[in-house]
Amino acid sequence: xxxxxxxxxxxxxxxxxxxxxxxxxxxxxxxxxxxxxxxxxxxxxxxxxxxxxxxxxxxxxxxxxxxxxxxxxxxxxxxxxxxxxxxxxxxxxxxxxxxxxxxxxxxxxxxxxxxxxxxxxxxxxxxxxxxxxxxxxxxxxxxxxxxxxxxxxxxxxxxxxxxxxxxxxxxxxxxxxxxxxxxxxxxxxxxxxxxxxxxxxxxxxxxxxxxxxxxxxxxxxxxxxxxxxxxxxxxxxxxxxxx
Numbered sequence: 001x002x003x004x005x006x007x008x009x010x011x012x013x014x015x016x017x018x019x020x021x022x023x024x025x026x027x028x029x030x031x032x033x034x035x036x037x038x039x040x041x042x043x044x045x046x047x048x049x050x051x052x053x054x055x056x057x058x059x060x061x062x063x064x065x066x067x068x069x070x071x072x073x074x075x076x077x078x079x080x081x082x083x084x085x086x087x088x089x090x091x092x093x094x095x096x097x098x099x100x101x102x103x104x105x106x107x108x109x110x111x112x113x114x115x116x117x118x119x120x121x122x123x124x125x126x127x128x129x130x131x132x133x134x135x136x137x138x139x140x141x142x143x144x145x146x147x148x149x150x151x152x153x154x155x156x157x158x159x160x161x162x163x164x165x166x167x168x169x170x171x172x173x174x175x176x177x178x179x180x181x182x183x184x185x186x187x188x189x190x191x192x193x194x195x196x197x198x199x200x201x202x203x204x205x206x207x208x209x210x211x212x213x214x215x216x217x218x219x220x221x222x223x224x225x226x227x228x229x230x231x232x233x234x235x236x237x238x239x240x241x242x243x
Contacts (some may be wrong), residue, residue: 031104038103048103055092060097066090088133093123127155146189152176193219 021028025045034042041047058190063074070087072078081087098115119127124133130149135144152163165171174196182191201216208216 034103055098057095057097061095066092067094071196086133088122091132092121096119096121146187167221168224172225175225180215191220193223 017028025238030045033039048055048059050059066089069089070079070081070148079087101119128148128150130153134149136145152161154162169175171177177196179188181195184190184192184195185199202218208214
């Protein structure tokens with residue numbers, strides 16, 4: 001059993017810590033100064049924190065009306081937002097301010113990543129509507145893309161893209177080329193094989209007709225690789241379409 005003096009020393013230490021926390025609560029408990037916009041609340045912890053429960057979204061909303069976030073300041077002045085980003089807090093399904101915000105600066109000794117926005121906080125009917133918040137990329141790859149972003153990307157991260165080209169056409173051997181070789185003008189809703197295969201259409205139609213194929217507009221429906229292998233759904237002889 002530990003000597004009594006050791007227990008007494010531990011008890012004295014606890015008393016000192018409690019006394020310091022009562023006398024200097026900000027220095028003993030706070031993880032750091034508040035952000036400049038909330039500097040006036042520096043000594044008023046309970047403006048944001050509920051006793052024994054931590055920060056409370058309800059207390060945030062006592063100053064920040066959800067309908068006005070991103071549109072007007074708490075003083076009622078209009079907010080001018082440069083760029084494409086609209087006010088989106090009104091579309092959140094879960095009003096958990098602390099999921100994204102911390103009014104205290106990050107501790108100097110930590111090197112964690114900044115909190116990423118969780119798209120699961122949005123209403124389900126808006127999660128696939130990327131264009132409501134994000135501007136369309138202006139690079140050649142996306143300029144003429146007509147399909148929804150979810151065809152290639154997920155809300156977890158823009159990169160890497162999740163599009164599996166092998167499902168539609170395997171880019172192996174001589175077909176390992178730039179996108180624009182087959183998708184002319186960056187239009188990913190259409191493709192052509194005639195950038196490389198300079199077939200005479202009449203000859204191709206005649207050759208395919210011998211096998212009962214009358215529609216040769218979609219080469220990849222049957223030819224899914226450099227070896228002419230078919231892909232998902234098998235190969236049909238009725239117009240070159242999948243079963």
